[in-house]
Amino acid sequence: MKNPLKFCAALALSLTAALSQADTTKLTLSSWLPSGHPLVKDVIVPWTEQVEQATEGRVEIVMLPSALGHPKMHYDIARDGQADITYGAHGYTPGRFKLYKMVEFPFGGDSAEATSVAYWKVYNQSLGKAGEHRDVQLLGLFTHGPGHIHNSRKTVSAAADLKGLKLRVGGGIMNDLASDLGAVTLQKPSSSIYELMSSGVADGTLFPLESVTAFNIQDKATHTTLVPGGLYNFSFFVAMNRDRFAGLSQQDQDAVMSVSGEALARLAGRVWDRVDAAALEALKTNGNEITEAPEALIDEVRASVDPMVEAWQAEAAELGIDGAAALQAFRAESDAPAAP
Numbered sequence: 120m121k122n123p124l125k126f127c128a129a130l131a132l133s134l135t136a137a138l139s140q141a142d143t144t145k146l147t148l149s150s151w152l153p154s155g156h157p158l159v160k161d162v163i164v165p166w167t168e169q170v171e172q173a174t175e176g177r178v179e180i181v182m183l184p185s186a187l188g189h190p191k192m193h194y195d196i197a198r199d200g201q202a203d204i205t206y207g208a209h210g211y212t213p214g215r216f217k218l219y220k221m222v223e224f225p226f227g228g229d230s231a232e233a234t235s236v237a238y239w240k241v242y243n244q245s246l247g248k249a250g251e252h253r254d255v256q257l258l259g260l261f262t263h264g265p266g267h268i269h270n271s272r273k274t275v276s277a278a279a280d281l282k283g284l285k286l287r288v289g290g291g292i293m294n295d296l297a298s299d300l301g302a303v304t305l306q307k308p309s310s311s312i313y314e315l316m317s318s319g320v321a322d323g324t325l326f327p328l329e330s331v332t333a334f335n336i337q338d339k340a341t342h343t344t345l346v347p348g349g350l351y352n353f354s355f356f357v358a359m360n361r362d363r364f365a366g367l368s369q370q371d372q373d374a375v376m377s378v379s380g381e382a383l384a385r386l387a388g389r390v391w392d393r394v395d396a397a398a399l400e401a402l403k404t405n406g407n408e409i410t411e412a413p414e415a416l417i418d419e420v421r422a423s424v425d426p427m428v429e430a431w432q433a434e435a436a437e438l439g440i441d442g443a444a445a446l447q448a449f450r451a452e453s454d455a456p457a458a459p
Contacts, residue, residue, distance in 0.1 A: 149202035151186035169378040210291025219354035223292035226348035228453040232388030235261035237452035249438040256364035259357035259383035264395040265349025269340035270323025329394040
């Protein structure tokens with residue numbers, strides 16, 4: 120051996136690298152939205168990087184090259200350990216979850232950051248006691264920006280204008296409300312909207328502003344009606360397999376949660392507020408019609424949703440939750456000034 124010292128040094132480096140890799144826990148994440156969607160590139164990917172930084176490289180999250188199933192399956196994909204981490208929407212599985220509806224009622228707020236942070240806080244203060252997510256480790260809850268009405272056919276300024284319009288909806292309150300106001304609802308994931316509108320199967324959709332441009336339908340959904348405070352909102356979760364989370368050291372569990380929970384809600388909300396504002400400007404530049412909902416339409420929405428709120432409060436009571444108090448706390452918190 121020509122240089123035993125160099126050989127020993129190289130061996131030591133190799134062993135150190137091997138030990139370092141052995142000490143890294145790799146977690147898989149199944150993502151069902153396009154990689155260029157803001158929720159993926161501006162929220163999920165940066166969050167995975169924050170997890171790696173917070174754990175000093177001991178935990179690495181690897182996004183799988185393709186989704187492991189339909190969006191509505193992603194809660195179960197995490198629960199069953201097919202992937203370690205997933206995100207999804209509660210409304211994609213009607214009847215399975217009940218308390219999330221609190222954040223989906225109309226007029227919840229104009230800022231996704233405020234509603235997302237309020238959601239996480241109120242969930243931990245009260246809603247979590249019902250145990251609806253007990254079979255996973257819940258890492259985050261958040262909402263997108265306020266949802267509005269977008270269609271290819273006409274101006275919507277009253278409930279009568281919705282009659283017969285075929286609208287893609289994601290489920291939950293948005294489905295119930297659109298149906299009650301006279302629309303024909305197509306309960307499909309957001310990722311299907313371009314095909315639905317291109318083929319004429321759908322006339323439009325209920326979406327936050329961001330999604331109109333994110334899914335490239337600004338030349339199809341040419342009529343937008345903005346509802347102050349939102350016609351609806353939509354509830355998202357980020358979940359981790361419970362056993363995989365329990366397998367992390369306490370130090371790493373704490374580190375993961377330090378960038379999840381409220382921090383993740385704030386990240387997601389801020390991104391959605393930013394891209395909503397940019398999308399509104401893009402729609403105006405594109406020449407799309409932008410109409411603000413008149414008071415008469417707002418009154419019709421309110422009359423439609425009031426019985427739904429009462430029914431939800433009864434559902435919450437069956438789960439041991441004071442729904443009226445939770446909703447009041449959520450709305451008060453979502454009106455609070457955003458953190459600097």
